[in-house]
Amino acid sequence: MLYFDHCATTPPYEEVVDAVREVMDRHFGNPSSIHRIGIDAERLLAKAREQVARLLGAHPDEIVFTSGGTESNNLAVIGTALQHGGRGKHIVTTAIEHASVSECCVYLERLGYEVTYVTPDGTGRVTAEDVLGAVRDDTILVSVMHVNNEIGTIQPVREIGAALRDKPRVLFHVDAVQSVGKIPVQPAEWGIDLLSASAHKIRGPKGNGFLYRRKGVTLQPILIGGGQEGGDRSGTENVPGIVGLAKAFRMTMERREAAFARLMELRRQLLDRLQSIPDLVYNGSATETDMAPHIVHVSAPGFKSEVVVHALEEHGIYISTKSACSSGEDRPSRVLLACGADRARASSGLRISMSADHTAAEIDRLADALQQTVEQLRRYR
Structure with a gap:
C-alpha cells in the first residue's frame, strides 16, 4: 500500500500510540479533580501545554486545547465575532479557506455580520495588499490560512501580520493546520493573534488540536460548561490525546x-x-x-x-x-x-x-x- x-490524516508515530495507551491505562483521572489521581492528570496536562507552547514560541497560558482544527477555527472566528461584535461586524477572509472557516463566516453573515472574501490569483495566492485593502474601520477580524489545504499554496501571513500591527483593534487569525510541523510558523513574531493546529496532521491522535490565543486576546466561548481551559473551552480535557499531541508535535519539530x-x-x-x-x-x-x-x-x-x-x-x-x-x-x-x-x-x-x-x-x-x-x-x- x-x-x-x-x-x-497521517499515521500516528508508534511512540505516540504507546504514550496515549499508557496515559489511558495509568493516568485516567479527571484533571479537574482535587485528589491525587486527578492532580497527576493535571500535571500531565500542564507539561503538555508547556511543551506545545515552547515549540511554538508561546507562553503556556496562550495554548487552548481543543478537539481539533475545526473547533479551533470555530472558536477563533465565531468567538472573536461574538466577543467583539460591539465595535464592528466586518470580517475579512479569503475565498479559499477551509470549510471550518468559510462556513463560520456564512453562519455569521446570517447573524448580521458582513464578510469580505479576498480572491486569490491563478496560483491560489492572495496578496497582503489585497487583504489589507479590504480592512475597514469596522473590521474586527482577518482570517487567512497559512497553507491551502487543497492545492498547497503558502499565503503571505507574515506580511499580513506585520501590516496589521498598526491596527490593534483588528485581530488576525491563521489556520495553520497544514503548515505546523511542515514549514516555519512563528505567531508571536509574525503578529498573529490566533492560530489553529491539529494533532492528526502531524502524526498525532485524531480528536485533538489547539488554538494559540495571544495573551490579552479575549474570545466568547462556544462551548459552555465547567470553564476548563481558562474558561475558553469547557469540557473535561482529553489528557491522553493531549499528551499524544504534545509528543507528536515534539517529534515532528525535531525532524x-x-x-x-x-x-x-x-x-x-x-x-x-x-x-x-x-x-x-x-x-x-x-x-x-x-x-x-x-x-x-x-x-x-x-x-x-x-x-x-x-x-x-x-x-x-x-x-x-x-x-x-x-x-x-x-x-x-x-x-x-x-x-x-x-x-x-x-x-x-x-x-x-x-x-x-x-x-x-x-x-x-x-x-x-x-x-x-x-x-x-x-x-x-
Missing part, C-alpha cells in the same frame, strides 16, 4: 528541517514525472517557495477525479480529490473556481500529499500508475 493522502529537504526532493521528482503526462494540468505556483513541500495538486480535465482515485486504489495507491471534509461531494472545487479555473479543471482535481518517509521508487510507482490510469481512461472518454 502507498498512502499519499497525508493532508487528510522538520530534514523532512522539509526530503519532501522538496520528492516534490521536484513528482512534478517532473507528472509533466510527462499530457492530460494533467498543474495547479499552484511555479515559484517553489510559494508552495508547501508536501502537496502536489493537478487536474485531469475530461476525467472524473473520483474515477481516477478509485482506479489508483486498484494499484494499492491512495490519493484524494480535495479536502477530506468535502471529497465525497460531486461538485467542482470552490478553491480552483476561485483561482479562475474552468469547470472541467475544477471538477477533476487530484491532490497528492506526501510524507518524508516516501522513497523515490514510490514516487515513480505513483507516477507510473497515474500515467497508466489516465491512458486507460482516455479510451472511454
Whole structure:
C-alpha cells in the first residue's frame, strides 16, 4: 500500500500510540479533580501545554486545547465575532479557506455580520495588499490560512501580520493546520493573534488540536460548561490525546528541517514525472517557495477525479480529490473556481500529499500508475 493522502490524516508515530495507551491505562483521572489521581492528570496536562507552547514560541497560558482544527477555527472566528461584535461586524477572509472557516463566516453573515472574501490569483495566492485593502474601520477580524489545504499554496501571513500591527483593534487569525510541523510558523513574531493546529496532521491522535490565543486576546466561548481551559473551552480535557499531541508535535519539530529537504526532493521528482503526462494540468505556483513541500495538486480535465482515485486504489495507491471534509461531494472545487479555473479543471482535481518517509521508487510507482490510469481512461472518454 502507498498512502499519499497525508493532508487528510497521517499515521500516528508508534511512540505516540504507546504514550496515549499508557496515559489511558495509568493516568485516567479527571484533571479537574482535587485528589491525587486527578492532580497527576493535571500535571500531565500542564507539561503538555508547556511543551506545545515552547515549540511554538508561546507562553503556556496562550495554548487552548481543543478537539481539533475545526473547533479551533470555530472558536477563533465565531468567538472573536461574538466577543467583539460591539465595535464592528466586518470580517475579512479569503475565498479559499477551509470549510471550518468559510462556513463560520456564512453562519455569521446570517447573524448580521458582513464578510469580505479576498480572491486569490491563478496560483491560489492572495496578496497582503489585497487583504489589507479590504480592512475597514469596522473590521474586527482577518482570517487567512497559512497553507491551502487543497492545492498547497503558502499565503503571505507574515506580511499580513506585520501590516496589521498598526491596527490593534483588528485581530488576525491563521489556520495553520497544514503548515505546523511542515514549514516555519512563528505567531508571536509574525503578529498573529490566533492560530489553529491539529494533532492528526502531524502524526498525532485524531480528536485533538489547539488554538494559540495571544495573551490579552479575549474570545466568547462556544462551548459552555465547567470553564476548563481558562474558561475558553469547557469540557473535561482529553489528557491522553493531549499528551499524544504534545509528543507528536515534539517529534515532528525535531525532524522538520530534514523532512522539509526530503519532501522538496520528492516534490521536484513528482512534478517532473507528472509533466510527462499530457492530460494533467498543474495547479499552484511555479515559484517553489510559494508552495508547501508536501502537496502536489493537478487536474485531469475530461476525467472524473473520483474515477481516477478509485482506479489508483486498484494499484494499492491512495490519493484524494480535495479536502477530506468535502471529497465525497460531486461538485467542482470552490478553491480552483476561485483561482479562475474552468469547470472541467475544477471538477477533476487530484491532490497528492506526501510524507518524508516516501522513497523515490514510490514516487515513480505513483507516477507510473497515474500515467497508466489516465491512458486507460482516455479510451472511454
